Amino acid sequence: MGKKRIIVAENDLVAMLRERNQRGFTILYDNYSSALYGVILKIVRSEEIAADVMQESFVKIWRNIDSYERSKGSLFTWILNVARNTAIDKIRSQDYQQNTQNQPLEYFVSVVEEENPVEHQVDAIGVRKVVDQLRPEYRSIIELVYFQGYTQAEVAEELEIPLGTVKTRVKAALAQLRNLISILIFVVFDHLH
Numbered sequence: 001m002g003k004k005r006i007i008v009a010e011n012d013l014v015a016m017l018r019e020r021n022q023r024g025f026t027i028l029y030d031n032y033s034s035a036l037y038g039v040i041l042k043i044v045r046s047e048e049i050a051a052d053v054m055q056e057s058f059v060k061i062w063r064n065i066d067s068y069e070r071s072k073g074s075l076f077t078w079i080l081n082v083a084r085n086t087a088i089d090k091i092r093s094q095d096y097q098q099n100t101q102n103q104p105l106e107y108f109v110s111v112v113e114e115e116n117p118v119e120h121q122v123d124a125i126g127v128r129k130v131v132d133q134l135r136p137e138y139r140s141i142i143e144l145v146y147f148q149g150y151t152q153a154e155v156a157e158e159l160e161i162p163l164g165t166v167k168t169r170v171k172a173a174l175a176q177l178r179n180l181i182s183i184l185i186f187v188v189f190d191h192l193h
Contacts, residue, residue, distance in 0.1 A: 006030065010075050017065040025062060032076065033058075036083040043087035043149040053090050057083040074178065080146070088149045130180045138173035141166060 006027050008016070016024025036057060041050040060082050068078045131142055144150040144158060152170060156163040 011070075014065070014068060014070070014075055017062070020062075025058075028061070028079070029058060032079060035076075036080065039080065039147065040083055040087045042147055043084065044091055049090065050087075053087050054083065056090075057086045060086060073174065077174070077178075084146060084149060088151075091149070130177060133180055134173055134176055138169055138176060141169050142173050142177070145170060 008024075008027055013024055013027060017028065033054065037050060037054050040053045040057070041047065044050050044053055057079075061079050064082070068075065072078070131139060134142060140159065141155055144155045145152065150158065152166045153163055156166045159166070
């Protein structure tokens with residue numbers, strides 16, 4: 001039986017984090033670490049590196065919580081961006097590039113062939129099912145940006161559409177996701193009471 005999740009209102013959790021309350025950080029970690037780890041692992045493709053990136057991400061979250069602005073999105077969206085950007089920075093780093101060049105071919109074959117554990121991590125919080133409800137043109141962009149670590153410029157090149165279109169679709173997709181997730185949270189919360 002897994003550890004019971006502690007549910008705290010997002011505003012209260014943010015306030016606890018800004019007060020440098022250790023319990024707030026523990027709640028944040030317990031509630032979101034598995035989802036973040038899944039996204040990080042999908043980007044870096046190494047459990048050891050993913051563990052390091054996750055630790056680095058939570059340090060950044062702890063240090064930079066004052067820069068979180070509710071008007072720009074939910075706490076989860078913000079911490080997901082911190083983790084995703086940290087993972088992308090890692091794979092673009094010289095150390096990572098040199099490390100992957102020294103990997104035997106079997107490593108890459110196993111990475112490609114293995115079932116992707118991120119699917120299970122993301123599904124644990126229901127994000128995959130919510131993303132699947134997006135319009136196809138939004139879903140493809142969210143897949144590339146948030147689950148595969150592409151930049152918006154890289155998405156524009158990959159999908160052969162203007163960068164402005166990508167930015168507009170990301171914004172619209174995130175708005176639709178916010179609505180879908182708030183409905184999901186309401187339904188779950190209503191079911192618990």
